[in-house]
Amino acid sequence: MVGGEAGERRGKQHRSVRSARTRRWPIACGSAPHLSAHLAAYTARVPETLLPDPTLLDRPGEACGVFGIFAPDAETARLTYFGLFALQHRGQESAGIAVSDRETLTVFKDLGLVAQVFDETTLSALHGDIAIGHTRYSTTGSSVWENSQPVYRQIDANGIALAHNGNLTNTGELAERLGKLFATTDSELMTEAIAQAMGMHNLTLPNALMKTLPAFRGAFTLAIMDRDTLVGVRDPHGFRPLCLGRHEHGWVIASETAALDILGAEFIREVEPGEMVVIDATGVRSMRPFSTPEPNLCLFEFVYFARPDSTLYGHNIHAARRRMGEQLADQAPAVADVVVPVPESGIPAAQGYAAASGIPFRDGLVKNRYVGRTFIQPAQSMRDRGIRMKLNAMPGELRDRRVVLVDDSIVRGSTTRQLVTMVREAGATEVHLRISSPPYRWPCFYGMDTGDRSTLLAADRSVDEIAEFLEVDSLAYLELDRLLDATSVPAAGFCTACLSGRYPTDVPVTGDKFLLERS
Ligand code: SF4
Numbered sequence: 001m002v003g004g005e006a007g008e009r010r011g012k013q014h015r016s017v018r019s020a021r022t023r024r025w026p027i028a029c030g031s032a033p034h035l036s037a038h039l040a041a042y043t044a045r046v047p048e049t050l051l052p053d054p055t056l057l058d059r060p061g062e063a064c065g066v067f068g069i070f071a072p073d074a075e076t077a078r079l080t081y082f083g084l085f086a087l088q089h090r091g092q093e094s095a096g097i098a099v100s101d102r103e104t105l106t107v108f109k110d111l112g113l114v115a116q117v118f119d120e121t122t123l124s125a126l127h128g129d130i131a132i133g134h135t136r137y138s139t140t141g142s143s144v145w146e147n148s149q150p151v152y153r154q155i156d157a158n159g160i161a162l163a164h165n166g167n168l169t170n171t172g173e174l175a176e177r178l179g180k181l182f183a184t185t186d187s188e189l190m191t192e193a194i195a196q197a198m199g200m201h202n203l204t205l206p207n208a209l210m211k212t213l214p215a216f217r218g219a220f221t222l223a224i225m226d227r228d229t230l231v232g233v234r235d236p237h238g239f240r241p242l243c244l245g246r247h248e249h250g251w252v253i254a255s256e257t258a259a260l261d262i263l264g265a266e267f268i269r270e271v272e273p274g275e276m277v278v279i280d281a282t283g284v285r286s287m288r289p290f291s292t293p294e295p296n297l298c299l300f301e302f303v304y305f306a307r308p309d310s311t312l313y314g315h316n317i318h319a320a321r322r323r324m325g326e327q328l329a330d331q332a333p334a335v336a337d338v339v340v341p342v343p344e345s346g347i348p349a350a351q352g353y354a355a356a357s358g359i360p361f362r363d364g365l366v367k368n369r370y371v372g373r374t375f376i377q378p379a380q381s382m383r384d385r386g387i388r389m390k391l392n393a394m395p396g397e398l399r400d401r402r403v404v405l406v407d408d409s410i411v412r413g414s415t416t417r418q419l420v421t422m423v424r425e426a427g428a429t430e431v432h433l434r435i436s437s438p439p440y441r442w443p444c445f446y447g448m449d450t451g452d453r454s455t456l457l458a459a460d461r462s463v464d465e466i467a468e469f470l471e472v473d474s475l476a477y478l479e480l481d482r483l484l485d486a487t488s489v490p491a492a493g494f495c496t497a498c499l500s501g502r503y504p505t506d507v508p509v510t511g512d513k514f515l516l517e518r519s
Pocket of ligand 1 (some may be wrong): 298
């Protein structure tokens with residue numbers, strides 16, 4: 001049977017409901033009645049301080065991280081914890097793990113970072129051969145507990161759990177078709193569709209996926225499980241990455257190869273766009289639910305999202321970012337004394353720019369790595385300090401110098417403007433800004449939270465107008481062709497929609513992430 005345990009999440013008073021067989025606490029998923037109880041219990045929003053602070057970010061919100069493991073005789077929940085730890089950069093709003101011991105499927109999830117959600121006691125209560133995990137950045141729905149993942153649905157004596165990275169583009173249509181207008185995320189709708197196919201047609205999980213996946217549009221990389229099977233899916237465009245690895249006790253799927261490395265798992269291959277890998281007691285098999293795969297990996301995975309130690313399309317991300325800097329130096333040289341990165345994402349491109357130009361590389365800015373996710377509300381006077389909460393200048397490296405300041409992208413621009421002011425106040429005589437990607441002019445509908453077009457600095461401004469707004473002495477963005485060349489696989493198939501306006505799919509008129517919550 002599938003467990004139906006419920007209890008309040010950690011950090012509130014413990015209230016647990018014993019199942020017939022075993023006690024789990026503070027388990028956050030179960031049968032529908034228990035789930036309803038939870039939805040009533042968790043109406044609180046994420047503390048504002050847990051959300052990406054627009055004064056501290058000038059990038060699209062990260063994607064989510066998904067992970068899955070099929071490994072009999074291994075501590076799968078613990079291994080999933082470490083896999084999620086390696087994927088923390090892809091989402092910091094909530095974390096969750098689902099685990100199956102072949103009889104009970106249990107989900108534990110909560111708001112917060114992986115290390116805040118799980119501890120030794122929690123993990124030691126999660127047993128099983130199969131597990132999936134998720135780190136969330138909200139691109140559909142609010143940052144509330146009930147939108148955290150994995151999503152769970154009970155189907156008769158079975159149950160499924162689903163972890164999703166990406167954004168559907170036909171969410172409204174799907175909600176109407178399923179009669180589930182109360183759903184608050186596209187991930188919940190997908191889970192519902194799969195559960196309905198399993199329940200109504202008595203299908204196995206893989207067969208239910210073959211039936212339902214073709215109806216989903218947009219970006220969806222999934223890790224899904226029931227009591228006996230782990231499945232990894234990439235949509236036919238492969239917007240978000242997923243790789244397959246071999247662990248000493250079984251098989252692993254993960255958003256990025258860095259999550260395999262942390263477990264000592266061997267990278268086998270990337271799951272292909274439009275592919276579904278099914279892992280069960282018989283081994284691994286590949287299925288193809290979509291008729292026409294058309295690879296369009298998000299180019300921003302190379303620019304910013306993916307970890308530098310991960311590989312995509314067979315190429316190391318850090319090396320690609322260095323090449324972007326080299327290309328930038330060739331395309332837009334500057335007469336300057338030092339090259340300074342905006343830490344940390346601008347570092348490899350700045351290294352490449354310095355190497356190609358011969359201008360010395362200097363750490364002129366230092367990042368406070370922890371302040372962006374504090375649980376303590378900063379005083380208003382501190383919030384007014386904006387970027388200084390996150391970065392500080394090193395006058396010794398900047399004073400009386402002409403500075404090439406290198407970053408990977410600009411989305412809204414307000415942070416970058418503060419940064420330029422800070423560099424000048426530290427004594428720089430000139431600031432020449434170089435960006436290792438083209439102007440970000442169009443909103444993303446595939447799982448990056450950029451806000452609507454009106455918030456994008458480059459939406460309706462020329463490069464000269466942007467330079468004037470940012471108060472820099474010169475500004476250059478890397479050309480798209482050069483960026484693609486820097487990946488080393490320019491013809492592999494990329495989405496460039498936010499940079500080029502060429503969307504590989506139909507997109508909704510509105511990119512409202514709260515669409516379902518408003519309906
Ligand atoms: S629109 Fe931009 S951020 Fe979104 S998937 Fe395409 S390349 Fe990535």
